[in-house]
Amino acid sequence: MYSKLRNTEFGIIDLLKSGWKIFQKNFLAILIITLLVDFPLRLLIIALSAATRDSMPNTLNLLNLLSIIVSIWTSIAVMMIVEKEILGSRIQATAALKKAVPRWSSAFTTGFLFVISLLIRFLLIIPGFIYIVNCAFFLHAVSLRNQGWKAALEYSRNLVEGSFWKVFYIFFVMQLIIIIFPTFIFVFLTAYILYTSNLAVQGDTLPIYANVIVALFSSIAGYLYVVTGTVFFLNMDYNYNETPEKRVF
Numbered sequence: 001m002y003s004k005l006r007n008t009e010f011g012i013i014d015l016l017k018s019g020w021k022i023f024q025k026n027f028l029a030i031l032i033i034t035l036l037v038d039f040p041l042r043l044l045i046i047a048l049s050a051a052t053r054d055s056m057p058n059t060l061n062l063l064n065l066l067s068i069i070v071s072i073w074t075s076i077a078v079m080m081i082v083e084k085e086i087l088g089s090r091i092q093a094t095a096a097l098k099k100a101v102p103r104w105s106s107a108f109t110t111g112f113l114f115v116i117s118l119l120i121r122f123l124l125i126i127p128g129f130i131y132i133v134n135c136a137f138f139l140h141a142v143s144l145r146n147q148g149w150k151a152a153l154e155y156s157r158n159l160v161e162g163s164f165w166k167v168f169y170i171f172f173v174m175q176l177i178i179i180i181f182p183t184f185i186f187v188f189l190t191a192y193i194l195y196t197s198n199l200a201v202q203g204d205t206l207p208i209y210a211n212v213i214v215a216l217f218s219s220i221a222g223y224l225y226v227v228t229g230t231v232f233f234l235n236m237d238y239n240y241n242e243t244p245e246k247r248v249f
Contacts, residue, residue, distance in 0.1 A: 019228030110149035
C-alpha cells in the first residue's frame with residue numbers, strides 16, 4: 001500500500017497527501033492519546049493561568065516544561081503508530097504509549113543536549129541554523145531506530161547530508177501549512193464566532209472556553225505535523241538505506 005514511499009523520494013505534495021491519509025486512518029488512536037495525556041495537562045495550565053492571573057509564574061513555567069517533556073513521550077507513540085501503519089499493521093494508542101516509555105529517557109536526554117548545543121551554536125547564528133536542519137530527525141532516530149543520543153544526532157546528519165535545502169524547505173512549508181496558518185485561521189474564526197454570539201455575555205469564562213477549543217485544535221494539528229514529519233523521515237530513511245554503500249546503521 002505504501003510501496004511508493006519505500007522506493008521513491010517524496011516531494012512536499014506527496015508527503016502532505018500521505019501524512020493526511022495516515023492521520024485520517026489512525027485519527028482515533030491519535031485522539032485517544034490527545035485526550036488521555038496532552039489535553040488534561042493543557043486544561044490544567046489554562047485553568048491555573050485563569051485562576052492565578054499570573055501570580056504563580058514559576059508554577060506555570062514548570063507545568064509548561066512538563067507539557068514539553070510529556071509531548072516527547074506522546075510524539076514517540078505517534079511515530080510508532082505511523083511506522084506500523086506503513087509496514088501494514090496497527091498498534092493501539094495505549095500499546096504505543098507503553099512501548100514509547102523505554103525510549104523516552106533517551107529521547108529526553110538527546111533533546112536536552114540538542115538544545116544546549118543549539119544555544120551555543122546560535123551565538124554564531126549560521127552554525128545554529130545549520131545544526132537545526134542537520135538534526136531535524138534526531139527524535140525519529142531515537143524513537144524508531146532505537147539510537148542513543150550521540151548516534152541519533154549522527155543518524156540524522158547522515159540522512160540530511162546532500163539534502164540540506166530540501167529538508168529545510170519541506171519542514172518550513174509543513175509548519176506553515178499544518179500548524180501556523182491553520183491555527184491562525186482557527187483562532188481568528190473561534191474568536192469571531194464566540195465574541196459575536198450569545199456566549200460573549202459570559203464574561204470571564206469566555207477566554208477560558210476559547211482557550212480550551214484552541215488547545216484541542218492545536219494539539220491535533222501538532223500530531224498531524226508529527227505524522228507528516230515521520231512519513232518524511234521514513235521516506236528519507238528507506239531510500240537512504242536502499243543505497244548499498246550507505247547501509248551503515
